[in-house]
Amino acid sequence: MSRLRSEEDFLDLIARHFPESHPHVILGRGDDCALLRCPAEICLTTDLFLEDRHFRRAYFEPEDIGRKSLAVNVSDVLGMGARPLGFSLCLTAPTDIEAEWWERLFAGMGEIAALHGLPLVGGDLSAGDGVGLALTVWGEPWPGGEFKRRGKTRPGDALFVVGPVGLARAGLLALEEKGRAAMADFPSATAWHLCPTLFPSASELLAREPEVRGLMDVSDGLAQDVPRFLAPGQGAALAIAGCDLHPETVAKAQAAGQPPSLFAALGGEDYALLGAAPTPLVAELSARLPGLCRIGAVTDKPGLTLDGTPLGGGFDHFRED
Amino acid sequence: MSRLRSEEDFLDLIARHFPESHPHVILGRGDDCALLRCPAEICLTTDLFLEDRHFRRAYFEPEDIGRKSLAVNVSDVLGMGARPLGFSLCLTAPTDIEAEWWERLFAGMGEIAALHGLPLVGGDLSAGDGVGLALTVWGEPWPGGEFKRRGKTRPGDALFVVGPVGLARAGLLALEEKGRAAMADFPSATAWHLCPTLFPSASELLAREPEVRGLMDVSDGLAQDVPRFLAPGQGAALAIAGCDLHPETVAKAQAAGQPPSLFAALGGEDYALLGAAPTPLVAELSARLPGLCRIGAVTDKPGLTLDGTPLGGGFDHFRED
Numbered sequence: 317m318s319r320l321r322s323e324e325d326f327l328d329l330i331a332r333h334f335p336e337s338h339p340h341v342i343l344g345r346g347d348d349c350a351l352l353r354c355p356a357e358i359c360l361t362t363d364l365f366l367e368d369r370h371f372r373r374a375y376f377e378p379e380d381i382g383r384k385s386l387a388v389n390v391s392d393v394l395g396m397g398a399r400p401l402g403f404s405l406c407l408t409a410p411t412d413i414e415a416e417w418w419e420r421l422f423a424g425m426g427e428i429a430a431l432h433g434l435p436l437v438g439g440d441l442s443a444g445d446g447v448g449l450a451l452t453v454w455g456e457p458w459p460g461g462e463f464k465r466r467g468k469t470r471p472g473d474a475l476f477v478v479g480p481v482g483l484a485r486a487g488l489l490a491l492e493e494k495g496r497a498a499m500a501d502f503p504s505a506t507a508w509h510l511c512p513t514l515f516p517s518a519s520e521l522l523a524r525e526p527e528v529r530g531l532m533d534v535s536d537g538l539a540q541d542v543p544r545f546l547a548p549g550q551g552a553a554l555a556i557a558g559c560d561l562h563p564e565t566v567a568k569a570q571a572a573g574q575p576p577s578l579f580a581a582l583g584g585e586d587y588a589l590l591g592a593a594p595t596p597l598v599a600e601l602s603a604r605l606p607g608l609c610r611i612g613a614v615t616d617k618p619g620l621t622l623d624g625t626p627l628g629g630g631f632d633h634f635r636e637d
Numbered sequence: 638m639s640r641l642r643s644e645e646d647f648l649d650l651i652a653r654h655f656p657e658s659h660p661h662v663i664l665g666r667g668d669d670c671a672l673l674r675c676p677a678e679i680c681l682t683t684d685l686f687l688e689d690r691h692f693r694r695a696y697f698e699p700e701d702i703g704r705k706s707l708a709v710n711v712s713d714v715l716g717m718g719a720r721p722l723g724f725s726l727c728l729t730a731p732t733d734i735e736a737e738w739w740e741r742l743f744a745g746m747g748e749i750a751a752l753h754g755l756p757l758v759g760g761d762l763s764a765g766d767g768v769g770l771a772l773t774v775w776g777e778p779w780p781g782g783e784f785k786r787r788g789k790t791r792p793g794d795a796l797f798v799v800g801p802v803g804l805a806r807a808g809l810l811a812l813e814e815k816g817r818a819a820m821a822d823f824p825s826a827t828a829w830h831l832c833p834t835l836f837p838s839a840s841e842l843l844a845r846e847p848e849v850r851g852l853m854d855v856s857d858g859l860a861q862d863v864p865r866f867l868a869p870g871q872g873a874a875l876a877i878a879g880c881d882l883h884p885e886t887v888a889k890a891q892a893a894g895q896p897p898s899l900f901a902a903l904g905g906e907d908y909a910l911l912g913a914a915p916t917p918l919v920a921e922l923s924a925r926l927p928g929l930c931r932i933g934a935v936t937d938k939p940g941l942t943l944d945g946t947p948l949g950g951g952f953d954h955f956r957e958d
Contacts, residue, residue: 342678343784343786346787347717347786347787347853348680348682348713348714348716348717348787348853348854349680349681349682349713349714349716349717349719349775349776350680350681350682351678351679351680351717351784351786352678352679352680352681353677353678354675354676354677354678354679355675356674356675357663357672357673357674357675358672358673358675359669359670359671359672359673360670360671360673360725360758360759361669361670361671361725361759362725362726362727362759362760362761362771362773363727363761364727364729364761364762364763364771366729366763366765369763369764369765370763392669392670393669393670395669395670396668396669396670396672398670404681404682404683404773405683406683406684406685406727406771408685408687408769437681438681438682438683439683440683440684440685440771441685442685442687442690442691443690444687444690445766445767446766448729448769450683450685450727450761450771452683452725452773454670455670463664463672465664465668465672466667466668466669532668532669533669
């Protein structure tokens with residue numbers, strides 16, 4: 317087993333996993349900046365993915381880290397109703413990690429890059445105490461589509477999600493309890509936490525519907541993210557019991573002593589798409605998009621209810637209570 | 638003294654220091670992505686700025702950290718012969734730092750953003766063991782200018798720099814020895830290390846000269862960066878004695894027992910501009926650009942000499958020797 321001994325070793329590894337030739341890229345890695353061909357409007361997002369904050373090496377294999385670090389950023393682009401175009405990477409690397417481990421991390425990241433056709437156009441690298449990744453991803457409108465923002469909902473709109481809310485939370489709890497041994501009993505939930513499956517086709521289809529008022533990436537749980545999605549002064553009446561919650565989500569909710577709907581609504585790291593549209597359109601869309609589920613309606617007063625009961629909460633890295 | 642207790646507190650602080658209204662920004666912070674109006678081609682760069690790797694809190698005031706973290710990225714854009722357009726920020730924050738300290742960091746970063754007219758369009762935030770920043774900055778060609786790449790030099794071209802090479806290295810040594818007390822004896826050198834002055838006007842002027850073959854941001858010292866700047870198969874004969882090295886650089890070189898030219902060429906964190914052009918043009922440019930200094934010529938064989946002596950070296954975060 318050997319270690320990567322220089323920046324050059326890292327760059328060689330990156331060169332093997334990330335081809336640079338791409339219609340979007342005029343000049344790739346190796347200069348002060350990348351040079352990119354751009355559409356008239358782009359969307360851009362950046363996310364941290366840090367050891368012991370966002371993942372644990374105890375149960376994340378390096379491939380999982382590589383995959384998820386890119387997927388969570390791509391999910392933000394899909395949540396704008398947009399197609400991802402490219403990404404850059406900042407990496408901190410403890411010097412005691414073997415070369416093979418990095419090889420596997422970049423292989424995982426390369427899988428997600430290839431799946432979405434994304435060039436890695438540049439980055440920065442430093443020794444550091446923990447494995448840390450900061451990715452920036454940008455995208456363009458889907459052909460024939462338009463960017464979908466938050467804050468455009470209207471009272472009476474139906475709210476919907478695409479993606480299994482609560483499943484990643486079930487996976488996190490299982491992994492925290494038993495590490496990768498939990499994968500035997502909770503294969504779907506652990507897999508979703510280790511790297512969510514994204515919904516580019518749904519993003520594309522929804523971006524082309526002018527009556528879809530907005531889209532959003534659900535990453536902190538519906539309870540926290542729905543209020544961020546609504547136009548000012550609005551609230552929502554949620555009811556997700558009809559969403560065919562995954563059996564592993566139901567099992568973990570019961571083990572936690574929480575109603576499954578509440579467990580799923582608190583969620584976190586779902587990386588589902590949340591959208592709003594007139595009710596008849598949502599009914600029609602659910603026929604065309606398997607996995608789309610109506611989760612309630614927009615109300616004309618602030619406040620969130622779940623099955624009629626007021627709902628609070630959410631996750632904040634800095635809250636001390 | 639109080640601490641920032643939530644992400645909201647950070648976002649409020651950021652809102653105070655970074656206005657969002659900007660012709661480049663369609664939609665700023667607060668959605669899954671920012672939406673940006675873009676020219677046909679952009680350049681993009683990303684850099685880490687990490688506690689105890691790139692700065693020490695022992696002698697960097699929070700304003701310095703804020704200023705330098707953005708300046709080093711802007712420098713990469715200027716090094717492409719480009720005008721910066723906007724930036725995003727990932728931040729890791731120990732939870733035991735006072736709110737006032739963050740206020741000062743964002744005030745420093747806001748100064749540099751205002752100086753270059755840059756909107757902060759988005760970011761991410763996490764608790765972390767050390768203060769860590771990962772910034773992404775992008776830019777567009779200066780009006781009437783063109784991007785300037787590496788690797789376009791021709792044998793016989795004159796090489797030049799804009800910026801005081803070696804000065805930041807002198808400042809780093811002084812700060813490492815005596816902390817901020819070193820600012821009394823080495824005011825210019827310590828100031829340059831704490832936050833380099835950039836050269837946007839020189840970048841603009843040079844980007845408009847078709848005969849300027851390329852530009853580059855010198856961040857690892859001339860000895861390491863000149864070979865990266867040259868076209869394959871080329872070398873350079875450097876002679877920087879004529880560059881009026883700063884008296885503080887000369888003093889620190891002598892204290893280190895190194896010829897000042899060598900000390901300056903090894904440099905590091907100069908954030909100077911390095912360029913190449915035909916000799917007559919360089920003579921003309923040095924009249925128009927105070928601070929521009931011819932530092933040698935491109936040769937048709939690999940290898941670097943300084944005042945006739947072969948030169949190696951450079952800084953690599955991972956090299957163990």
